Amino acid sequence: MTNVLFVCTGNTCRSPMAEALLKHLKSSDQLDVKSAGVFAIDGSHATRYAQEALNEKGISCDHQSSSLSEEIVDWATIILTMTNQHKQSVIEIYPHAGRKTYTLSEYVSDRDEERKEITDPFGGHLDTYRQTLADLEEHIYKLVNKLEGNNA
Numbered sequence: 662m663t664n665v666l667f668v669c670t671g672n673t674c675r676s677p678m679a680e681a682l683l684k685h686l687k688s689s690d691q692l693d694v695k696s697a698g699v700f701a702i703d704g705s706h707a708t709r710y711a712q713e714a715l716n717e718k719g720i721s722c723d724h725q726s727s728s729l730s731e732e733i734v735d736w737a738t739i740i741l742t743m744t745n746q747h748k749q750s751v752i753e754i755y756p757h758a759g760r761k762t763y764t765l766s767e768y769v770s771d772r773d774e775e776r777k778e779i780t781d782p783f784g785g786h787l788d789t790y791r792q793t794l795a796d797l798e799e800h801i802y803k804l805v806n807k808l809e810g811n812n813a
Contacts, residue, residue: 662691662692662738663691663693663739663808664736665683665694665737665738665739665804666694666695666696666737666740667679667680667694667695667697667765668696668698668699668729668740668741668742668743668751669696669743669747669779670699670700670701670747671702672701673698673701673705673706673711673783674707674783674790675743675779675781675782675793675797676696676697676698676743677724678707678715678722678793679743679765679797680694680695681715681720681722682715682794682797682798682801683801683805685718685720686802686805687808687809692809695733697726697727697730697733698726698728699750700728701727701729703727705726706724707726708783708790710789711790713790714787714790714791714793717791729754734755734758737761739761739763740761741764741765741804742762742763742764743764743765743778743779743781744764747764748763764778765779765797765800766779766800769804779796779797779800780796781793
């Protein structure tokens with residue numbers, strides 16, 4: 662079983678969208694996925710625009726935010742962050758997670774491929790969320806291929 666944890670700041674935009682995308686696209690029962698935020702308040706819903714952008718793709722997002730905790734870090738096989746700053750925060754708080762923590766971009770990109778951070782759409786309009794979702798989709802398709810190829 663591979664347990665994937667997506668991490669962003671508040672766990673209301675990027676990481677819940679990534680979680681919903683992976684749940685929607687994966688075909689393996691050997692993949693489980695959760696998300697958390699380094700500064701999240703437990704129990705918040707995903708933002709309205711995050712939900713709308715996902716709904717436009719036929720993906721539901723029934724999400725309650727979670728703050729990053731030792732329990733969820735220990736549960737994870739792989740921790741994928743939206744930015745380098747998130748990666749550094751995870752490793753600073755939970756040094757034992759260093760070997761399994763990557764930015765999403767570095768984990769799915771080829772060595773010579775440009776690695777871009779997933780920008781925070783918070784406070785933006787629906788189009789901003791659509792663009793973030795498009796960036797996430799590009800990465801999550803690669804992630805599914807990589808993880809399910811490893812589980813075959």
